[in-house]
Amino acid sequence: MxxxxxxxxxxxxxxxxxxxxxxxxxxxxIVISAPYIIEDNYVLHILILCGIYVCLTLSxxxxxxxxxxxxxxxxxxxxxxxxxxxxxxxxxxxxFFQATLLSTLLTSIFAMLLCLPTLKLRGDYLxxxxxxxGEVFRLFLTNAVDLTKGPAGIPNIxxxxxxxxxxxxKQAYFYFIAxxxxxxxxxxxxxxxxxxxxxxxxVNEDDIAATALGINVVKYKLWGFVIGGGMxxxxxxxxxxxxxxxxxxxxxxxxxxxxxxxxVLGGMGSIPGSVLGAVLLTALPEVLRSFSEYRMVVxxxxxxxxxxxxxxxxxxxxxxxxxxxxxxxxxxxxx
Amino acid sequence: xxxxxxxxxxTIRFGGLVAVDSVNLVQRRGEVLSLxxxxxxxxxxxxxxxxxxxxxxxxxxxxxxxxxxxxxxHERTKLGIARTFQNIRLVKSMTVLENVLIAHPECNRxxxxxxxxxxxxxxxxxxxxxxxxxxLLDIVGLKEMEAEMATSLPYGKQRLLEIARGLxxxxxxxxxxxxxxGMNGIEKExxxxxxxxxxxxxxxxxxxxxxxxxxxxxxSDRIIVLDHGQKIAEGKPEEIQTNPRVIExxxxxxxxxxxxxx
Amino acid sequence: xxxQHLINGIIVGGIYAMVALGYSMVYGVLQIVNWAHADVLxxxxxxxxxxxTKLNMPVLVMIILAAAFAAILGMSVERxxxxxxxxxxxxxxxxVSALGMSTFLQNLAQLIFGSTTRQFKAIxxxxxxxxxxxxxxxxxxxxVVTAIMLLILYILVYKTKVGVAMRACSVSVNNAKLMGINxxxxxxxxxxxxAFMAGVAGILIGVYYSAVYPTMGYLLGMKAFAAxxxxxxxxxxxxxxxxxxxxxxxxxxxGYISPAYRDAFAFLVxxxxxxxxxxxxxxxxRIDKV
Numbered sequence: 012m013x014x015x016x017x018x019x020x021x022x023x024x025x026x027x028x029x030x031x032x033x034x035x036x037x038x039x040x041i042v043i044s045a046p047y048i049i050e051d052n053y054v055l056h057i058l059i060l061c062g063i064y065v066c067l068t069l070s071x072x073x074x075x076x077x078x079x080x081x082x083x084x085x086x087x088x089x090x091x092x093x094x095x096x097x098x099x100x101x102x103x104x105x106x107f108f109q110a111t112l113l114s115t116l117l118t119s120i121f122a123m124l125l126c127l128p129t130l131k132l133r134g135d136y137l138x139x140x141x142x143x144x145g146e147v148f149r150l151f152l153t154n155a156v157d158l159t160k161g162p163a164g165i166p167n168i169x170x171x172x173x174x175x176x177x178x179x180x181k182q183a184y185f186y187f188i189a190x191x192x193x194x195x196x197x198x199x200x201x202x203x204x205x206x207x208x209x210x211x212x213x214v215n216e217d218d219i220a221a222t223a224l225g226i227n228v229v230k231y232k233l234w235g236f237v238i239g240g241g242m243x244x245x246x247x248x249x250x251x252x253x254x255x256x257x258x259x260x261x262x263x264x265x266x267x268x269x270x271x272x273x274x275v276l277g278g279m280g281s282i283p284g285s286v287l288g289a290v291l292l293t294a295l296p297e298v299l300r301s302f303s304e305y306r307m308v309v310x311x312x313x314x315x316x317x318x319x320x321x322x323x324x325x326x327x328x329x330x331x332x333x334x335x336x337x338x339x340x341x342x343x344x345x346x
Numbered sequence: 347x348x349x350x351x352x353x354x355x356x357t358i359r360f361g362g363l364v365a366v367d368s369v370n371l372v373q374r375r376g377e378v379l380s381l382x383x384x385x386x387x388x389x390x391x392x393x394x395x396x397x398x399x400x401x402x403x404x405x406x407x408x409x410x411x412x413x414x415x416x417x418x419x420h421e422r423t424k425l426g427i428a429r430t431f432q433n434i435r436l437v438k439s440m441t442v443l444e445n446v447l448i449a450h451p452e453c454n455r456x457x458x459x460x461x462x463x464x465x466x467x468x469x470x471x472x473x474x475x476x477x478x479x480x481x482l483l484d485i486v487g488l489k490e491m492e493a494e495m496a497t498s499l500p501y502g503k504q505r506l507l508e509i510a511r512g513l514x515x516x517x518x519x520x521x522x523x524x525x526x527x528g529m530n531g532i533e534k535e536x537x538x539x540x541x542x543x544x545x546x547x548x549x550x551x552x553x554x555x556x557x558x559x560x561x562x563x564x565x566s567d568r569i570i571v572l573d574h575g576q577k578i579a580e581g582k583p584e585e586i587q588t589n590p591r592v593i594e595x596x597x598x599x600x601x602x603x604x605x606x607x608x
Numbered sequence: 609x610x611x612q613h614l615i616n617g618i619i620v621g622g623i624y625a626m627v628a629l630g631y632s633m634v635y636g637v638l639q640i641v642n643w644a645h646a647d648v649l650x651x652x653x654x655x656x657x658x659x660x661t662k663l664n665m666p667v668l669v670m671i672i673l674a675a676a677f678a679a680i681l682g683m684s685v686e687r688x689x690x691x692x693x694x695x696x697x698x699x700x701x702x703x704v705s706a707l708g709m710s711t712f713l714q715n716l717a718q719l720i721f722g723s724t725t726r727q728f729k730a731i732x733x734x735x736x737x738x739x740x741x742x743x744x745x746x747x748x749x750x751x752v753v754t755a756i757m758l759l760i761l762y763i764l765v766y767k768t769k770v771g772v773a774m775r776a777c778s779v780s781v782n783n784a785k786l787m788g789i790n791x792x793x794x795x796x797x798x799x800x801x802x803a804f805m806a807g808v809a810g811i812l813i814g815v816y817y818s819a820v821y822p823t824m825g826y827l828l829g830m831k832a833f834a835a836x837x838x839x840x841x842x843x844x845x846x847x848x849x850x851x852x853x854x855x856x857x858x859x860x861x862x863g864y865i866s867p868a869y870r871d872a873f874a875f876l877v878x879x880x881x882x883x884x885x886x887x888x889x890x891x892x893x894r895i896d897k898v
Contacts, residue, residue: 081703128883134699135641138707139833140882143875146830154868198462205461206453206472213437213448220435223397224449225423225515234458264826268711275704280439307715314708319692322701328439336447337476 042189046182055181057297059253062188063246064289066195068273069282070242073199075271076280076328077208078235079215080126081134083267084141085243087125087148090262091118092244093251094152097165100252107171111248115241122240126233145267152259164258171252184253191249195242199282202238204335211235212280265307272310276317278324287325348375349411350519350551351427356395356405365391367575368405373519373553378545380554380562382586383572384595389555390432392572393521396553397429398422410518424451428517430508432524432555436496442507443492446479449514482510486540502533509540513550520544522554526561534558538565563587571595612741613863614856619747619816621855622754626809627832628839628847629761630682630802636778636842637798640699643706644685645806646829647713650822652678652807653728653814654721660730667730671753675807682803683796685709691792717822725821728814750812757805758848764801765844774798778842827871831858834878840888849889853877 049055071085095114099105105113129140152159159165170179178187202208213221214231221228251257269292277288296306317324353371357364366388373379381389394400396407398419406415414422428449436445447453452475460468483489486506491499496507505525512520525541526534538561544550556562562569563583571579571586573595579586586592627649634642656674659665665673689709693701735744765771776784777794785791813828814820835854839846854874861873881888 081700083707128879132882132886135703136837136882136886138703139641139830139837140879142830143834143879147872147875150869150872201462202458205464206447206450206456206475207458207461209440209444209448210454210456212439213454216437216439217435219399220431220437222399222419223423223429223431223435224454224511225420225451226448226454227420238458265711268707271704271707272711279700305715305719308712308719311708311710311712311715315689315705315712318689318701318705318708322693322704336453336472337443341473341476 043186046185052181055185057294059181059184059188061290061293062185062192063250063253064270064273064293065192065286066246067243067270068277068285068289069195069199070239070246071270072274072277072279072281072285073202073242074235074239075274076278077203077211077215078232078239079218080129080232080235081138082141082236082239083138083264083271084125084143084145084148085239085270086262086264086267087141087145088118088122088240088243089247089250089266090148090152090257090259091121092247093257093262094159094165094247095244096248097168097251097257098158100168101165107248107252108173111245114248115244118244118247119237119241122236123233125240126236130229130232142264142267145264149259149263152262159259162259164256164260166256168251168255168257170255178252188249188253191245196282196286203282206336209336215280268307269310272314275314276324278326278328280328281324281326284324284326284328349373350375350409351396351553352408353392353396354406354408356392356402356407358391358395358400359403364575366395366402369572369575369577371570371577373551375518375551376545376549377567378541378552378554378565380556380566380569381572382556382559382562382569383578386574387572388575389572390523391575393429393523393555396521397427423515423517426516426518427521428512428515428519429521430505430512430523430525432527434501434504434508436504436507436511438495438497440496441492442488442494442496442499443476443479443483445496445507446482446510446514447475449511450475450479451516479510479514482513483507485513485543486510487536502529502537505529506537506540509544513544513548517550519551519553522552522556524555524557526556526558534561537561541565609863610860613859615741615743615747617856617859618852619750619855620813620859621835621852622750622758623809623813623816623851624828624832624835624855625848625851626754626757626805627828628835628851629844630806631833631836632839632841632844632847633774633798633802635836636844637774637781637795638690640690640702641706641833641841642685642690642799642802643703643829644689644709644713645682645802646825646832647710647717648678648681648685648803648825649806649810649828650820650825651681651713651717652803653810653820653824654717656730656807656811657726657728657814657820660728670730671808671811674811675804678807678810679800679804682799682806685713685803686796686799691795714822714826721822723822725819727818728820729818730811730815746816750816753808753812757808761801761805761844770794770797830878831871831874834874834881837878837886837888838881840890843888843890846888846890 046055067089071082074080074082092114095117096110099110099113100107125144129137132140153162170177176183178184210226211231211234213224213226214228218228273288273292274285276292277286278284292310349372351373353369355368355370356366357368358366369392381392383389391400395402398417402415406413408414409422409425409427414425417425437448440448452471480489480492483492486509488503488507488510496504499507509522509525526537529537541552545552554566566583569581569583569586570577571592578591578595579589581589627646630645631642634640652674655677656670659670659673660667689705690702693705731746731749733744733746735742765774773784773789773794774797776787776789777791781791784794831854832851835850836847837850838853839848839850854877857877858870858873862870
């Protein structure tokens with residue numbers, strides 16, 4: 012009950028325009044100064060991983076929490092983005108930016124094709140079939156040696172050059188991912204508060220009611236996979252250049268489970284929840300070093316415990332009480 | 347006669363059960379038509395056929411003289427058929443206003459690009475949508491509660507909210523599935539006023555399923571009685587009250603008395 | 609060669625059928641997929657391995673003890689991860705909880721037993737040639753045990769009072785409760801029976817391939833699940849049929865198309881079945897009520 016009171020208090024805080032701008036400036040200041048304060052490269056690495064997982068969790072949450080399709084094959088899109096970008100960079104000598112765009116596009120198309128036959132499936136069946144896709148994908152990565160170099164993976168992926176800057180140091184990557192996270196969060200928020208996002212939420216909660224309101228359920232389910240898959244592909248591309256090498260082990264079943272537990276822990280269909288879930292589950296095992304061996308065991312146990320005691324996640328969607336659609340509509344016009 | 351909806355020999359089978367059996371139904375624009383019948387008579391199934399949740403095994407459905415038998419459910423809503431549900435289906439995680447917003451065509455058909463990159467023009471459009479929806483909430487008397495969660499409303503108010511949501515889709519025909527269920531006398535009066543407002547001021551035709559006979563007799567221009575999936579009677583309220591087949595259907599299942607009490 | 613692949617297919621198919629039954633029976637009663645089923649199987653196989661190598665137990669005793677362990681573990685999984693969940697969106701919550709349980713068991717096994725593959729030699733393998741086909745004593749053992757297990761299950765479900773109660777629960781748990789059936793006991797029993805069969809299947813496959821490792825349940829479980837779906841989840845006969853079909857397709861596919869993609873065939877069959885006919889070969893269709 013204390014927790015509930017805490018959340019309802021947090022919920023009622025409403026910043027005005029200037030307070031919001033101030034908050035953004037402060038946050039930006041912290042992010043910009045962070046690499047100067049933190050000199051330990053390992054800590055920076057963990058922060059970059061946090062960024063990667065925040066974006067991944069957002070993208071998976073869009074599929075699970077907004078469009079209501081329980082996908083266990085998210086590594087499929089993540090890995091596909093990473094591999095296509097890598098292949099385009101190393102074999103076609105394409106720039107990072109163009110390669111990412113192309114691989115995002117291709118992955119989105121693939122996500123749509125993958126979603127088409129599964130539209131009628133729900134819950135466990137969808138989970139199992141997406142898991143199947145993920146597994147077939149991993150088998151393909153391991154066995155199509157000509158294309159993917161098999162289990163050994165592709166090494167020596169060159170660092171990207173963006174707008175004339177070569178991104179190679181940990182610091183540069185940190186700024187890069189910080190910008191990506193900010194952009195993702197910005198667009199997720201706009202998406203969430205738009206008619207489009209609300210329609211998708213209705214599809215998630217009750218597809219029969221959605222249909223009766225003139226909402227094309229199929230369209231939104233497809234969009235869920237297309238947008239979520241595309242976002243995952245972008246992050247996959249980032250992951251590839253950041254790590255400098257990729258192999259099928261980075262895109263195994265356990266990785267999907269990890270993302271699902273981040274979504275579930277944070278709260279399905281909740282943006283702050285995604286951030287919390289991703290950061291907690293990435294950073295905690297690193298903070299408690301001795302504990303990192305038990306990481307997956309703890310993930311599993313956490314999923315069970317959460318479902319029993321707080322099935323809606325740490326920061327549930329129901330904390331979203333303010334009608335942002337209305338507020339935004341009126342705010343912008345007043346200006 | 348301006349027919350808004352017409353079914354011709356509409357039939358649906360679930361396995362061996364014929365839930366709706368060759369039903370012919372005609373509703374004129376502007377008239378209040380009620381569907382009554384004992385439980386399991388196929389009333390809600392008929393609604394589901396009209397709105398496209400189920401597709402009929404045989405027969406045809408015409409809306410405004412267009413054959414919509416094979417039109418998908420959400421397309422039918424766009425054409426102008428809206429409905430409410432017997433077992434209330436509001437979006438639980440949304441506020442009262444949002445529940446109406448998502449039914450508004452300008453809102454739920456907003457494009458992705460507009461959603462992500464839209465600036466002043468989108469905001470202007472949204473403001474108009476919000477204002478229209480608040481007006482609808484005013485009609486059903488829920489404007490003051492617009493910021494509350496939909497599920498925190500009492501039962502009767504939730505039904506009214508469903509009506510407002512149906513109206514937000516800008517329908518020509520509104521199907522109400524037991525709108526008065528679980529309402530007390532005062533709420534039912536309120537409901538009667540809302541339905542009168544909808545039909546007279548908003549020029550939306552209303553088709554009602556209802557069990558409360560006093561309510562039905564008071565509000566309907568015409569009544570159709572279903573039993574075991576078949577239409578057994580049709581006519582003005584006073585004709586239905588004295589129709590021997592109707593009385594038999596109800597007394598046979600022992601329901602007429604219960605409904606009067608409810 | 610064809611008949612050789614066929615025989616191999618029937619033998620692994622029997623094992624898949626035994627595992628598939630566990631998924632199917634639990635689904636029949638509770639309408640949930642027991643994701644942790646395969647991990648219970650893996651745990652039991654490790655227990656069997658320890659009993660056989662460290663304690664030198666005779667094979668039959670080892671199988672029964674390990675399967676009994678599986679039954680207890682299976683029941684505990686239900687008590688811990690499924691029964692306490694009573695939230696609004698129960699299906700989603702149970703799915704996540706089941707996944708969590710599966711992840712938990714799998715990684716716990718990795719911590720306890722290590723992630724390396726262990727050999728499992730409980731029986732000296734001998735190969736006989738019959739009419740140009742090779743068949744080993746292990747394969748015969750698997751066939752016999754599978755047949756016995758399926759027969760016992762058949763009698764249990766269709767010829768005993770407990771079976772009647774189980775079938776009543778699979779029609780409606782609530783109605784069964786109103787008829788005075790102790791549904792909690794029946795649910796626990798269903799988990800126990802399913803897990804017991806899975807335990808036997810796990811040991812058989814562990815001995816057959818002489819390999820035991822913490823993620824062995826994952827692949828085996830997915831294939832068995834594919835079998836359950838293929839046959840129609842909830843249907844006992846369907847699961848058995850599905851198990852044999854998946855086993856045969858896998859061996860024929862590995863033999864004639866590509867052994868590297870051996871594991872992909874079951875998934876592909878499952879994907880196709882789910883897309884074309886989600887209710888499976890022998891399952892009943894469900895209608896959503898509006």
